[in-house]
Amino acid sequence: MNPAATIPSDGISYEEAFERFFDTRPDAAALRAELDRTSVVEDEAELLADRPDHDAAWLRADQAWQESQQSCREALACGALPAYQRDPATGERLKLPPSHWMRSAEGPDWADEPLVFFLKADIDRWLGKSVKSTNGLRATPDRERARRAPSFRVRSHLDRFTPINGHVRE
Numbered sequence: 001m002n003p004a005a006t007i008p009s010d011g012i013s014y015e016e017a018f019e020r021f022f023d024t025r026p027d028a029a030a031l032r033a034e035l036d037r038t039s040v041v042e043d044e045a046e047l048l049a050d051r052p053d054h055d056a057a058w059l060r061a062d063q064a065w066q067e068s069q070q071s072c073r074e075a076l077a078c079g080a081l082p083a084y085q086r087d088p089a090t091g092e093r094l095k096l097p098p099s100h101w102m103r104s105a106e107g108p109d110w111a112d113e114p115l116v117f118f119l120k121a122d123i124d125r126w127l128g129k130s131v132k133s134t135n136g137l138r139a140t141p142d143r144e145r146a147r148r149a150p151s152f153r154v155r156s157h158l159d160r161f162t163p164i165n166g167h168v169r170e
Contacts, residue, residue: 077101
């Protein structure tokens with residue numbers, strides 16, 4: 001197995017960490033419950049019928065997800081939480097620079113890059129602070145600085161593993 005495709009036992013995937021971050025929203029449980037409630041269908045005809053309540057629930061949930069994704073990425077761009085990837089050749093743990101999060105989430109090289117993960121202890125500590133600060137959704141000077149920062153692009157996924165781009169070998 002490719003060592004870059006594994007998350008260490010003391011780690012948590014970006015996807016799982018983001019779901020936990022999303023769940024700190026005051027409306028997360030209500031959004032999920034509304035999706036569950038409006039997603040139940042009895043037969044194929046009901047599935048194919050117009051369901052404005054279901055569509056509206058998905059739009060609200062999607063908007064909340066996008067807001068949380070933006071807020072999470074801005075916090076990570078400000079260095080709020082260390083993130084890691086494994087070196088594809090050696091499996092060595094590499095710390096990502098905060099500038100990694102300043103690029104577009106839709107970048108063409110994201111599909112080919114090694115998995116991003118966080119340490120479980122760091123996530124627990126960070127989410128405890130995020131909940132206390134109203135989920136980090138309010139603008140702060142650091143979030144404003146992240147918005148104004150120039151985009152960060154890499155030439156290839158291998159470039160991220162050089163000291164030039166700020167990775168710290170652990």
